[in-house]
Amino acid sequence: MSLFLASVGFGLITAAVLAIAAVGFTLQFAVTDVLNLAFASVMTAGAFTAYLVNQAGLSVWVGLVAAMAAGSLLSALLNYLVYAPFQRRGSAPITLVIVSLGMALIIEFGIAGFSGGIGVSYRMSQGSTVRLGGLVLTTVQLTIMAVSVMVMVSVHGLLRYTKLGKAMRATAANRMLARNCGVRAGRVIALTWALTGALCGLAGTVFAINVGTFDPTSTDIFLILILAAVFLGGPGNAYGAMLGALVIGLATEISAAYMQADYKYAIAFVILLAMLAVRPAGLLGTRT
Amino acid sequence: MYYLIILSVYAAVDIIACLGLSQQFGVAGVTNFGFIIFQAAGAYVAAVLALPPDTANGGFQVYVGGFSLPFPLPWLGAAAAGGLLALPFTFLFGRRLRGDFAAVGLLVTAVLLNLLVTNYRPLFNGDAGLAAVPTPLSSGMFVETSKAYQYAFAIAGLVVAGAAYWFVRRITESPYGRTLRAMRDNDKVADSLGKNIVALRTGALVLGGAIAGLSGAVLVSFIGVWAPSAWSYAETIVLFTAVIIGGAGNHAGAVLGAVLVPVAFEEVTRFINNSDPTLPPNLLPSLQWVAIGLLITLFLWLRPRGVLPERKRVIAVPETGPADAQPAARVRFEKKDEILRASRVSREYGGVRAVAGVSLSIRSGTLTGLIGPNGAGKSTLLALLAGTEKVSAGQIVYRGRDITALPAYRRARAGLVRTFQLASEFKRLTVLENLIAAAPAHRGDSFFGAVAGRRYWGADESRAIARAAALIDSFGLSAHANDYAGDLSGGQRRLVEIMRALMAEPDLLLLDEPMAGVYPELARRIGAALRRLCEQGMAILMVEHELAIMDEFCDPVVVMADGAILAEGTMAELRDRAEVVEAYLVG
Numbered sequence: 001m002s003l004f005l006a007s008v009g010f011g012l013i014t015a016a017v018l019a020i021a022a023v024g025f026t027l028q029f030a031v032t033d034v035l036n037l038a039f040a041s042v043m044t045a046g047a048f049t050a051y052l053v054n055q056a057g058l059s060v061w062v063g064l065v066a067a068m069a070a071g072s073l074l075s076a077l078l079n080y081l082v083y084a085p086f087q088r089r090g091s092a093p094i095t096l097v098i099v100s101l102g103m104a105l106i107i108e109f110g111i112a113g114f115s116g117g118i119g120v121s122y123r124m125s126q127g128s129t130v131r132l133g134g135l136v137l138t139t140v141q142l143t144i145m146a147v148s149v150m151v152m153v154s155v156h157g158l159l160r161y162t163k164l165g166k167a168m169r170a171t172a173a174n175r176m177l178a179r180n181c182g183v184r185a186g187r188v189i190a191l192t193w194a195l196t197g198a199l200c201g202l203a204g205t206v207f208a209i210n211v212g213t214f215d216p217t218s219t220d221i222f223l224i225l226i227l228a229a230v231f232l233g234g235p236g237n238a239y240g241a242m243l244g245a246l247v248i249g250l251a252t253e254i255s256a257a258y259m260q261a262d263y264k265y266a267i268a269f270v271i272l273l274a275m276l277a278v279r280p281a282g283l284l285g286t287r288t
Numbered sequence: 289m290y291y292l293i294i295l296s297v298y299a300a301v302d303i304i305a306c307l308g309l310s311q312q313f314g315v316a317g318v319t320n321f322g323f324i325i326f327q328a329a330g331a332y333v334a335a336v337l338a339l340p341p342d343t344a345n346g347g348f349q350v351y352v353g354g355f356s357l358p359f360p361l362p363w364l365g366a367a368a369a370g371g372l373l374a375l376p377f378t379f380l381f382g383r384r385l386r387g388d389f390a391a392v393g394l395l396v397t398a399v400l401l402n403l404l405v406t407n408y409r410p411l412f413n414g415d416a417g418l419a420a421v422p423t424p425l426s427s428g429m430f431v432e433t434s435k436a437y438q439y440a441f442a443i444a445g446l447v448v449a450g451a452a453y454w455f456v457r458r459i460t461e462s463p464y465g466r467t468l469r470a471m472r473d474n475d476k477v478a479d480s481l482g483k484n485i486v487a488l489r490t491g492a493l494v495l496g497g498a499i500a501g502l503s504g505a506v507l508v509s510f511i512g513v514w515a516p517s518a519w520s521y522a523e524t525i526v527l528f529t530a531v532i533i534g535g536a537g538n539h540a541g542a543v544l545g546a547v548l549v550p551v552a553f554e555e556v557t558r559f560i561n562n563s564d565p566t567l568p569p570n571l572l573p574s575l576q577w578v579a580i581g582l583l584i585t586l587f588l589w590l591r592p593r594g595v596l597p598e599r600k601r602v603i604a605v606p607e608t609g610p611a612d613a614q615p616a617a618r619v620r621f622e623k624k625d626e627i628l629r630a631s632r633v634s635r636e637y638g639g640v641r642a643v644a645g646v647s648l649s650i651r652s653g654t655l656t657g658l659i660g661p662n663g664a665g666k667s668t669l670l671a672l673l674a675g676t677e678k679v680s681a682g683q684i685v686y687r688g689r690d691i692t693a694l695p696a697y698r699r700a701r702a703g704l705v706r707t708f709q710l711a712s713e714f715k716r717l718t719v720l721e722n723l724i725a726a727a728p729a730h731r732g733d734s735f736f737g738a739v740a741g742r743r744y745w746g747a748d749e750s751r752a753i754a755r756a757a758a759l760i761d762s763f764g765l766s767a768h769a770n771d772y773a774g775d776l777s778g779g780q781r782r783l784v785e786i787m788r789a790l791m792a793e794p795d796l797l798l799l800d801e802p803m804a805g806v807y808p809e810l811a812r813r814i815g816a817a818l819r820r821l822c823e824q825g826m827a828i829l830m831v832e833h834e835l836a837i838m839d840e841f842c843d844p845v846v847v848m849a850d851g852a853i854l855a856e857g858t859m860a861e862l863r864d865r866a867e868v869v870e871a872y873l874v875g
Contacts, residue, residue, distance in 0.1 A: 035388050035389075035392065037392070037395070082585065085589070086588070086589070091588075091592075093386070093387070093388045094319050094387050094388045094391060095588060095592075096388075097319075097388045097391060097392070098319075098528060098532075098584065098588065099584070099585050099588055101321075101395075101525055101581075101584075102525070102580070102581040102582070102583075102584040102585040102588075103581060103585070104581070105522065105525065105577045105578065105580055105581035106578050106581035106582060106585075108577075109574040109575070109576075109577035109578045109581070110574070110578050112570060112574040112577075113570065113571050113574030113575050113578065114571075116570060116571075117570045117574065220399060221399065221403065223399075224396050224399060224400060227392060227396060231389075235389075260407070263404065263407070263408070265400060265403065266400065266404065269396060269397070269400045272393065272396055273380075273393055273396075273397070276380060276385060276389060276390070276393045277379045277380065277385075280385050280386070280389055
């Protein structure tokens with residue numbers, strides 16, 4: 001297998017994990033108007049929930065469901081106890097960003113305090129390897145990709161065909177107008193937190209499965225990839241985030257094959273800054 | 289005692305850094321989540337300026353340069369480096385980008401630069417960083433450890449901190465500092481009053497960066513080592529916590545915050561024993577970060593202005609003679625000369641044409657009314673003329689000059705000033721400050737003017753205060769001259785806005801519903817005052833819904849509907865035209 005094909009394989013897996021997180025992040029931002037920098041910490045909380053379930057002797061896939069529940073609950077609580085009160089008071093968006101950084105510290109280092117901050121791994125088998133047209137992937141990696149595709153299809157279905165999805169889009173476009181048209185914006189926002197929180201917990205667990213060994217700070221850098229994917233596609237645009245995740249996932253892993261692996265994030269960083277400078281509305285976005 | 293000396297050096301470093309952040313974030317409203325980069329860069333530059341070339345020490349560490357420069361050149365170089373480093377980031381803080389997006393861009397930069405420096409050895413020596421940085425004025429290669437020396441260093445550090453305090457205060461309390469605070473409260477309005485937002489934000493980034501660089505230099509000169517692990521992005525949050533707890537915008541608060549948070553909280557707890565084997569490792573440092581997160585959130589909720597809130601700048605109002613009582617226009621043009629011509633101006637928003645091919649001419653000495661139903665495109669037209677929005681097509685000529693591509697602040701400086709439909713006062717400036725901030729060509733309204741000091745700009749300031757006080761008096765708001773504009777009633781805030789626009793000495797004034805929410809008696813007084821200004825040669829274009837006002841004061845009146853001009857004439861003529869009555873007067 002060539003170096004290039006191998007890096008494409010890694011890129012697709014990274015993109016699969018990234019897409020779940022980026023879609024969650026961008027929907028959260030679109031509907032709730034909070035640029036939630038604690039997102040990566042909630043991912044970590046999900047990953048550690050799955051770890052605890054896994055340590056209790058259950059399969060990591062059971063842990064994954066528990067992680068989704070934990071992410072959902074934690075995000076809903078963050079909104080209910082912190083972000084919503086600040087928003088009701090009319091705080092500036094930048095205040096909420098600072099608050100979300102505070103929340104990120106509390107969650108990340110809260111976990112680090114009790115886990116000891118050392119790297120841990122799930123007890124699981126990577127499964128047999130499968131050859132797919134030049135790519136060699138494990139069944140676990142294939143499962144992650146399948147889960148990601150399922151999530152993308154579900155998000156599309158949700159936004160396109162369900163009442164909740166339409167209400168979410170309406171709230172994202174204009175909260176006041178949506179409210180006046182009979183959308184219960186508060187409830188839609190609370191549901192969005194729960195839903196995107198579940199995506200966040202899911203993303204955290206598949207991220208942890210994918211990297212093998214993780215600690216509470218592992219997702220710090222991943223947040224850069226999420227932000228790059230989100231801003232590439234256009235903040236608030238779910239399809240943009242999917243496209244962004246694919247581009248960023250492939251770009252980082254393919255560049256890693258030809259440079260030292262530590263620098264692979266540089267390309268995501270350059271894309272992010274270039275988008276902020278030139279086209280902050282993103283490739284698919286109209287929102288500024 | 290020895291411990292106290294070390295602590296005062298750390299205090300000096302944190303105070304300097306917090307002052308830089310207070311100036312940048314608290315005064316100018318520029319949120320730089322990458323602040324630590326500037327401190328780290330300053331420290332690195334100070335180190336390599338002081339170190340000999342890296343071949344001299346047997347190559348045990350690699351670094352850029354190595355100049356063996358004597359004190360204080362490394363510290364000055366560090367400040368310069370911190371300031372210069374700000375320049376590449378200024379693109380993030382242009383007019384177009386949301387402040388929170390820019391902040392995220394800088395946060396990401398901080399995380400990534402740290403990662404790269406840690407992993408790339410050839411340039412910055414990687415994870416190991418630098419060691420054996422010479423201490424200032426010491427003879428040997430190694431860190432000077434005598435007690436007297438450390439004593440002197442602590443005092444020197446505190447002196448630098450004192451100088452930094454003096455400097456940022458001089459800037460903040462100048463007219464330039466007032467402009468920075470106005471931009472913080474509402475950048476779009478500051479832009480419309482002739483303030484160059486990009487330049488102001490660049491200035492705030494450069495000054496904050498230079499001060500951060502200096503603080504890094506003091507630290508690295510004292511401890512003699514530099515390593516990327518000490519400059520993680522989270523350290524920026526500690527400094528933000530300090531400034532917010534102390535009181536953003538109040539430099540004394542920044543000093544207090546620096547002593548409370550980074551010093552008392554971080555440095556002191558370094559000396560607490562954390563070796564209890566029954567507890568998880570790293571518990572204490574982790575809980576410290578949790579506490580920082582809790583502190584910043586709780587303070588933003590319970591006391592968002594901090595322990596020492598920004599204090600109100602009360603300005604003594606001079607006695608005004610009756611001669612100054614009325615606002616006067618600068619008469620620079622013959623009456624009835626065309627001052628502005630818009631030709632087929634359009635603006636589209638994603639396929640919707642808010643303004644569709646409007647041609648309009650405005651003459652000096654006239655008070656032109658602009659009416660039309662909601663959504664007719666009146667406010668958008670005003671925004672296009674003032675430069676707040678860019679035209680999609682068409683041309684705007686002002687005083688014989690094509691200004692279509694000119695940004696809003698340059699149009700304002702040329703005498704084309706607008707007000708806004710929504711409340712747009714500078715909330716945390718007093719009424720007087722709101723007005724003075726708009727005074728054009730103020731000598732103190734630049735960085736160098738501010739540094740030059742009151743002796744340089746005091747005369748301009750007195751003149752501006754006198755003019756503002758006279759304006760406030762003529763509109764009957766003297767009792768509120770030293771109240772925060774954000775605390776006034778809706779009608780009073782409209783008045784502040786009109787007075788502020790007049791303060792900018794416009795030749796053409798664009799008013800967007802200036803009488804909305806103003807009681808009828810006062811509305812008529814405003815109308816009469818505007819009329820008088822027009823008689824002196826000013827041109828005014830006014831959007832208004834109250835037809836009685838149009839009847840009484842405006843001639844001609846322009847009617848807009850669906851983004852186009854429907855008719856133009858006196859109110860009496862318009863009432864006779866069926867399509868106007870149908871579009872607006874009835875419906």
